[in-house]
Amino acid sequence: MIRFEQVVKRYADGTVAVDDLSLEAPTGQITVLVGPSGCGKTTSLRMINRMIEPTAGRIFIDDQDVTAANAAKLRRGIGYVIQHAGLFPHRKVVDNVATVPLLLGQSKAQARGRAREVLELVGLPGDFADRYPAQLSGGQQQRVGVARALAADPPVMLMDEPFSAVDPVVREQLQDEFLRLQTELGKTIVFVTHDIDEAMKLGDQVAVMRVGGRLAQIADPAYLLAHPIDDFVADFIGRDRGYRALTFTSAPPLPVVSEPTVVLGATPEQARQATTDRWLLVVDAGQKPQGWVEPARIEAAIEPAMLHRGGTVAREHGPLRAALDAALSSPSRRGVLVDDDGVLRGTVRAHEVLQAIEAADRPDVDPADIAPTR
Numbered sequence: 001m002i003r004f005e006q007v008v009k010r011y012a013d014g015t016v017a018v019d020d021l022s023l024e025a026p027t028g029q030i031t032v033l034v035g036p037s038g039c040g041k042t043t044s045l046r047m048i049n050r051m052i053e054p055t056a057g058r059i060f061i062d063d064q065d066v067t068a069a070n071a072a073k074l075r076r077g078i079g080y081v082i083q084h085a086g087l088f089p090h091r092k093v094v095d096n097v098a099t100v101p102l103l104l105g106q107s108k109a110q111a112r113g114r115a116r117e118v119l120e121l122v123g124l125p126g127d128f129a130d131r132y133p134a135q136l137s138g139g140q141q142q143r144v145g146v147a148r149a150l151a152a153d154p155p156v157m158l159m160d161e162p163f164s165a166v167d168p169v170v171r172e173q174l175q176d177e178f179l180r181l182q183t184e185l186g187k188t189i190v191f192v193t194h195d196i197d198e199a200m201k202l203g204d205q206v207a208v209m210r211v212g213g214r215l216a217q218i219a220d221p222a223y224l225l226a227h228p229i230d231d232f233v234a235d236f237i238g239r240d241r242g243y244r245a246l247t248f249t250s251a252p253p254l255p256v257v258s259e260p261t262v263v264l265g266a267t268p269e270q271a272r273q274a275t276t277d278r279w280l281l282v283v284d285a286g287q288k289p290q291g292w293v294e295p296a297r298i299e300a301a302i303e304p305a306m307l308h309r310g311g312t313v314a315r316e317h318g319p320l321r322a323a324l325d326a327a328l329s330s331p332s333r334r335g336v337l338v339d340d341d342g343v344l345r346g347t348v349r350a351h352e353v354l355q356a357i358e359a360a361d362r363p364d365v366d367p368a369d370i371a372p373t374r
């Protein structure tokens, strides 16, 4: 656990960047610090590994007072990831990642072996290791940054806007992979972002800070969305917080309807025989949804390039927000639901998801009973 006790940081020019901050970041969880520009997030983070010294107050990692620790030694035991990755441009990726294991006394061969292991873990296998940072995309560089922080297997990771410099699609991929990795690794993580969506997606708990370095509220995302403590927090977490809260609402059983399908490679005749509807769902040989086609408009066997892929896919027993999004984004207005292995279960319509949402507040009601027929 990381614990801030009444921490203050006043810079030499008199700026109070952090003011009386007390909070706990539990072991094995992700605690996100979020807030507007200049509210003291980075300053708070850097006081944990003593890149910045507090003016007053104390910070503990488990029972160790970090201000009493040897700063260099402390830093080697804490992974640190920053925006733009901060890689050494003239060192190969593998040597960037091997930096801390080498400092910790591993032989070059051991450290490089470990570096290749963690590179694989973050999705950069094989010959990526032998490239230079400039030969990687922005998203790949960020992965190297994460790999470097993980190389010495530190129990604590500090992450300062690690995914901010990449485009939204890559960013989402990095976030998803990061969450998957964290379920395996269970690190104690403090994560700084100014993006409330990122905070809500990644945080086990989210600390909202206000300018002047004061903590406004700390809670798990669902609680924060439901009970913002004041107008500042309510405004900061956004006007669509009712919709966002659906991320944390699991579906009561949705009235899933089986959906006609054809398999990739099917002929136009097979597609037209499969349905009289305008849209037809295409699956692969393993029954995994691939996209939609309009049977009346196809003239050749169905191939991937012909598919309408705009619709999202939701897990049958996943959050209601994803199910609603699947319905709203589907060209047929039928949202595609899959099981945990990605295999098609059927479809659901937006109004049926909305009924499930209402029923989620009324656990005595079975949504199947109140869903009208289509």
Ligand SMILES: Nc1ncnc2c1ncn2[C@@H]1O[C@H](COP(=O)(O)OP(=O)(O)OP(=O)(O)O)[C@@H](O)[C@H]1O
Pocket (backbone or CB within 6 Å): 011, 012, 013, 015, 016, 017, 035, 036, 037, 038, 039, 040, 041, 042, 043, 044, 194
């Ligand atoms: N070395 C410094 N000297 C004086 N003031 C500083 C120094 N570093 C930061 N500050 C000020 O302290 C306040 C908090 O800065 P900090 O970088 O911690 O905020 P932040 O929330 O991380 O901001 P951002 O999201 O814009 O990165 C700001 O007003 C900033 O201008």
